[in-house]
Each structure stands twice: as C-alpha cells, then as structure tokens.
Amino acid sequence: xxxNSAPQPPSSPVRHRRPLVAGCVAVVAAALALVGCGxxxxxxxxxxxxxxxxxxxxxxxxxxxxxxxxxxxxxTPSGATPSRSAPSTATPSRSAPSTAxxxxxxxxxxxxxxxxxxxxPPTTSKAPAPAQPPPSAPATRPPTTKAPTTTPVPPPAPPxxxxxxxxxxxxxxxxxxxxxxxxxxxxxxxxxxLDLLAQYGAKATFCQIGQQAAANPAMVxxxxxxxxxxxxxxxxxxxxxxxxxxxxTVYEISAAKDMIVxxxxxxxxxxxxxxxxxxxxxxxQRVAAELGLRPLGxxxxxxxxxxxxxxxxxxxxxxxxxxxxxxxxxxxxxDRSQTVAALRQLLPWLVAQGYRFDFPAG
Numbered sequence: 472x473x474x475n476s477a478p479q480p481p482s483s484p485v486r487h488r489r490p491l492v493a494g495c496v497a498v499v500a501a502a503l504a505l506v507g508c509g510x511x512x513x514x515x516x517x518x519x520x521x522x523x524x525x526x527x528x529x530x531x532x533x534x535x536x537x538x539x540x541x542x543x544x545x546x547t548p549s550g551a552t553p554s555r556s557a558p559s560t561a562t563p564s565r566s567a568p569s570t571a572x573x574x575x576x577x578x579x580x581x582x583x584x585x586x587x588x589x590x591x592p593p594t595t596s597k598a599p600a601p602a603q604p605p606p607s608a609p610a611t612r613p614p615t616t617k618a619p620t621t622t623p624v625p626p627p628a629p630p631x632x633x634x635x636x637x638x639x640x641x642x643x644x645x646x647x648x649x650x651x652x653x654x655x656x657x658x659x660x661x662x663x664x665l666d667l668l669a670q671y672g673a674k675a676t677f678c679q680i681g682q683q684a685a686a687n688p689a690m691v692x693x694x695x696x697x698x699x700x701x702x703x704x705x706x707x708x709x710x711x712x713x714x715x716x717x718x719x720t721v722y723e724i725s726a727a728k729d730m731i732v733x734x735x736x737x738x739x740x741x742x743x744x745x746x747x748x749x750x751x752x753x754x755x756q757r758v759a760a761e762l763g764l765r766p767l768g769x770x771x772x773x774x775x776x777x778x779x780x781x782x783x784x785x786x787x788x789x790x791x792x793x794x795x796x797x798x799x800x801x802x803x804x805x806d807r808s809q810t811v812a813a814l815r816q817l818l819p820w821l822v823a824q825g826y827r828f829d830f831p832a833g
Contacts, residue, residue, distance in 0.1 A: 636756040638768040639743070639832045640797055647794040648829035649821060651675040652769065654704055654745065655776075657683055657690035658803025663811045665697060671818045673828040678702035678745045678767070681727030683803060688734035695735050700830055702743040703728045703764055708804075712750030720755045725762055742833050743767035767831055769799040775810045776801045784813035789820065797831055 642648040653664060656679055668675055677694050679701060684691050694701065705723040709715060715723065724744055732739045744759035745767045746752075756766045773779070773787035788798055800810050821828075 632761055632763050634760040634763055634765050636753075636760045636766065638751055638756065638766040640768045640770045641795045641832055642797065642829040643832045644827075644829045645795045647825055647827065649792060649795075649826045650797045650829050650831045651800065652678060652702070652745075652767070652797060652831070653800050653802040654678045655680055655683070655708065655804030656802040657687040657694075658805075658807065660807035660811055661687075661690050661694075661802045664802045664814065665693065665699075667811070667814050667818060668699070669697060671822055671828075673818060673821075674698055674700075674830065675828070676700045676702050676743065676767075676830055677802070678704040678743070679727075679731055680704050680708050680803070681706035681730035684727075684731045684734040688736075691731065691734040691739075692736060695739065701731055701735065701739070701741045702745055702767055703731060703741050703759070703762075704745050705747050706730065708747045710748045710750065712747045712755070713752045714750075715755075717754055717758075721758050724755065724758050724764070728762055728764065743831060765831075765833055768797070770796040771798040773798075773800070773813070775807070775813065776804060778806065778809050781809050781812045781816070784809060785816050785820075788813075788817055794826075 642650045651668075651673060653661075653675060656677055661677070664675075667673075677699060679691070681703075691701070703724060704727065705712065706727045707723065709719075709723065712720075712723075728741050728744075731741050742763075742765060744755075744762070744764035746755055749768060751766055751768070759766050770793070771788055771791040773784040773791075775784045792798065800814070801807055802810070
C-alpha cells in the first residue's frame with residue numbers, strides 16, 4: 472500500500488472514538504438533567520452511572536481522561552479504569568463532609584448539655600410532692616404555738632389571788648367621801664390620832680412598818696378594835712424602794728405582813744400595801760397582789776412628814792381634796808405634833824363639807 476494508506480489505521484480508531492465520546496457526553500447530559508442541583512453534593516458521580524456505561528465502552532465519565540489516553544492502540548477501557556478510580560477517591564471526599572457534619576453536630580450536644588441541667592427544676596418541683604406529708608405535721612404545730620400564747624395570759628398573779636395590781640388612789644364608795652391614811656406607825660402620835668378620829672366617828676387606814684407593829688402590838692390591837700384597817704408599809708421602810716432587788720422586795724412586803732398579823736392577833740386582816748416614798752414598780756405591785764395586798768397610793772399629800780407648819784398642812788388638804796380622794800398623813804417616824812394639830816382642824820371641816828369617811832378601794 473502507499474504511504475497514504477499507512478496513516479489510516481491510526482485515524483480509524485479516532486473516528487470510532489468520537490461517536491463514543493459523543494455518546495458519553497449524551498449520557499452525562501442526561502444524568503445532569505436527572506440529578507439537577509445534586510451535582511453540588513456529589514450526586515452526579517455515583518458509581519451506578521459508571522457501572523452502566525462500563526460494559527459498553529470506556530465510560531470514564533469526563534472527556535478529559537479520554538483525551539489523555541496514553542496509546543492509540545485502543546486501550547481506552549484500561550484508561551477508563553483510572554478515571555473510575557478518581558470518582559472512587561471522590562467518594563472519600565464525600566465521607567469527609569459527612570464527618571464534618573458530625574463535627575458541626577458535636578457542638579450541638581454541648582448546647583444540649585445546658586438543657587440537661589434543666590431536669591433539676593423538675594426535681595425541685597417533685598420535692599413538694601414528698602413535702603405533702605409535712606402538712607399533717609403543721610396541723611399539729613398550731614395547737615403547740617397557741618398553747619404558749621394562752622399560757623402567758625394566765626400566769627399573772629393578780630388573777631390567782633383575785634387582787635388587782637393597779638395602784639388605788641380613790642375611796643371604795645366614791646362620791647363625797649374621803650379616806651384618811653396614816654403612815655410609819657404605830658408611833659408616839661398614834662394614840663392621839665385615834666382619840667381625834669373617835670370624836671368625829673371617822674375611820675382611817677393605818678399603813679404600818681413591820682418592825683414598829685412588832686414593837687407595839689397593843690396599839691395594833693387598839694386600832695383594830697376601833698374599826699380601823701391595816702396596811703403593809705414594809706419592814707424597814709427602805710428608800711428608794713423602787714430600786715430594791717426582787718428578793719429584797721419580797722422580804723420587805725411579806726415579812727411586814729406577817730409581823731402586822733402576828734401583832735394584831737388571830738383574824739387580823741391586812742388589805743393594802745403602800746410602797747415607802749410611793750416607790751411602786753410592776754414587780755413590787757405584783758408581789759403585793761400575790762400576797763393579797765392591793766397597792767395603795769394617794770391623791771392628796773400635804774407633806775406633813777417634813778413639818779411644813781400646821782397652816783400649810785390644812786390648806787393643802789382643803790385645796791387638793793376632791794370627792795373620793797385619799798389623804799396621806801403620818802402618825803409615826805418622828806415628831807408628828809403638827810399632824811395632830813392639823814387633824815384637829817381638818818376633821819370638823821370635813822364634816823362641815825359633807826364628807827363621809829371611807830376606806831380606800833380594795
């Protein structure tokens with residue numbers, strides 16, 4: 472053959488390749504049409520498409536490997552094989568994104584962990600459920616709390632003895648009455664006072680010091696025999712009486728009462744307690760009430776113990792006295808001549824003013 476026929480063998484395979492390449496292009500175009508946008512995710516490269524084209528010809532998939540065929544001897548199938556391996560390597564690249572997805576999902580569990588702590592709130596909400604048994608306990612607690620509130624109320628001694636702790640400053644009957652009271656006896660002036668009271672039919676209350684009563688029992692009995700009444704004025708007349716400790720207060724009041732009762736004899740009754748200097752406190756008032764003694768104050772005080780003079784004593788009583796008043800005078804504790812002289816003027820004046828003689832409220 473001529474030289475023109477020699478190059479034909481190599482050209483004939485090229486001619487056969489072109490229809491094959493065109494067929495491959497058509498297959499790829501069809502795959503692209505079917506897959507659409509899936510090429511971005513690697514759906515165009517799946518091996519099913521390659522496997523279907525493999526038996527027919529060199530179905531490498533892309534025209535680039537066909538142009539890179541090493542020899543003109545028609546070993547295109549063998550050259551297609553490396554092209555298939557390329558897609559196979561693309562497959563691991565798909566797995567890489569798949570691993571990237573879990574990596575992106577990995578932080579999500581970390582965000583999900585904050586949600587895991589949220590279960591504790593339900594646990595706290597569940598706690599009330601076991602706490603339901605305690606409601607039965609509180610039901611029993613109110614009675615226990617109510618008991619202490621009621622117990623402090625009864626303890627006041629006055630209700631127990633029936634004697635109020637408030638200080639008396641008025642007569643028992645009220646109205647146009649007056650209560651004459653004499654402190655610190657029995658003393659040297661007590662007999663004279665008793666004589667004057669008897670002349671006007673006046674009754675009085677004698678607030679006696681314990682040791683004085685013990686030293687003059689006969690005078691105590693005379694007071695009682697005349698219809699007068701007795702009052703506790705402590706054992707020693709300590710001042711300031713309000714500053715005494717509790718134990719000393721109890722002694723001064725209780726011991727004086729015992730001394731007066733013993734001096735007066737059987738049936739002697741002591742109805743009041745007058746604190747020396749008027750030093751009343753909640754404590755000594757309670758102590759007196761527990762002993763059955765009503766705290767006794769006054770509404771008129773001429774300060775006769777200071778011996779201001781008879782006119783001063785008389786004028787103070789006449790100006791300060793109101794119906795139902797209690798007058799403070801003294802029959803002991805010193806020279807009481809001014810008190811006796813003032814009483815000689817006051818008794819007829821009281822009668823002329825229409826006053827009746829009474830005892831303090833008990």
